[in-house]
Amino acid sequence: MAPVIALRSLSKHYGDLAAVADLSLDVGAGEIYALLGLNGAGKTTTIRMLLGMIRPSSGSVALWGESVRPGPWARVGYLVEGPAAYPELTVVENLTVAARLRASRGRRHVDEVIERLNLTAYATRRAGTLSLGNAQRLGLAKALLHKPELLILDEPANGLDPAGVAEIRSLVRELSREHGVTVVLSSHILTEVARLATRIGVIHHGRLVRELDAGDVAAQARRRLSVSARNLAAAERALLAAGFSPERTVAGTLDLADDRAIDAPEDVAVVLVSAGCPPTRLVVEQDDLETFFLRVVES
């Protein structure tokens, strides 16, 4: 069976600038695939090519094995580069317009999506008066309106407060798990990507530099034992004497990357207590995705 999304040697050049270069990837049904990259890395250009808005300079894009021109758009919902709505139309009218153009005439779908995105209180408000967060909800509502099988979301959490971000995360997860919706998203909120995606593609300078499963992030992220003590110098001497390799951090802690320290923090505690400088804090920490991402890109 053809993957939901198949990009093959996809490139887009603007003069000498390669916005996307030789990018190939597959996304299978029900996956939540996150495109991770710095600003200008080529994420939005890739998404626009996926949606047939930009013609590739070379390579191909296929959705369910089908070309994106004209494209199977009745099966796709999308939100690209922030929400946009007709300011003089109400929320309901904006959704009605979107529904009619998606050949979905039922008012029921509009009401359902308004409720789902918590827009009921704003249903009769003009879109031009909505806050950024509610405008983002309206953009997401348009994408979900016709119950798409593939959801393409460019920075879906933009403008949302933390509660809104959590809400969207659980919505996307539910769509994927319970309805088998395939999701492709890009985000600069790295912790969100780590929590939500089943697979991550790291894009840098238009190239796919790394592709990994969500589980790989945890496996490949570096771990360390972070130690705090009232007398940091004495603690450092004691640890060195015990054969550990502590490193001072700018935060005023000692980091131990030795496996035996990470696997048995209690041994470190014993060393420090015996040396008369008991630890005030002892915790195994892991690279966050940002650190991980920068390490991947730099390598």
Added chain:
Amino acid sequence: MIDALFTELLKARRSRVPWVTALAFAVAAGVGGLFMFILQDQGRARSLGLLGTKASLMGRDADWPTYLAFLAQTTAVGGMLVFGLVSVWLFGREFSQNTVKDLLALPTARTTIVLAKFVVAGLWCLALTVQLVLLGLVIGSALRLPGWSADLVASGVATVAATAAMTMLLTTPIAFAASAGRGYLPGVGVMMAAIFFAQVIAALGYGRYFPWSVPALVSGLVGPDSDPPGLLGLLLVLFVGVVGVVAAALWWRNADQDR
């Protein structure tokens, strides 16, 4: 197509722009009526403080032929501005308000959306023309203008309608400019250039070879001594109208939408 038409009509209905264009055409009919009122009795007009001297520059009588000719000329010049703004708004707003991206990957084809916009533009301009004619008839009757005859009014209304239809056709490249230029300003720029060159070229006597001068020739704006536009002029107007629609549709379908 019906869905695309529904959405375009809803967007237009909720906007203030149709009211602004209707007001502009109502003012045009009213100004024509004011000129007729002044021409009817210049002494009375002066005593009321109206611009009797300027109105008399028209050098015409206050009658139905003069008033209907004024309405046709208003359609030629004012129509290019007002109908042009309709096109600029219908197409340019999608880019200025960044809503175009929501129209590009839909089961409704992009060319259907473009055609729906042109249909709405046509209906809108038709409504404005009907409003101008009806208002003109009401004002002319209220002023008891002499020279009424069914044939004369039918011929005058036909001239207004022909001028309006040609002016509508000539605004399609403005819609293309607002699309390719991704906003209002390029459309307005092309519209102003068309109005300017139409005046200059018509004044030089080559109006029938320049499509945007043709409605003015048909309406008699250039003067009774000017040559009629002829078949060539009319074909040029039709050609420009078709090219504008095709260019806009092709651009929406094929151009990279990267903003």
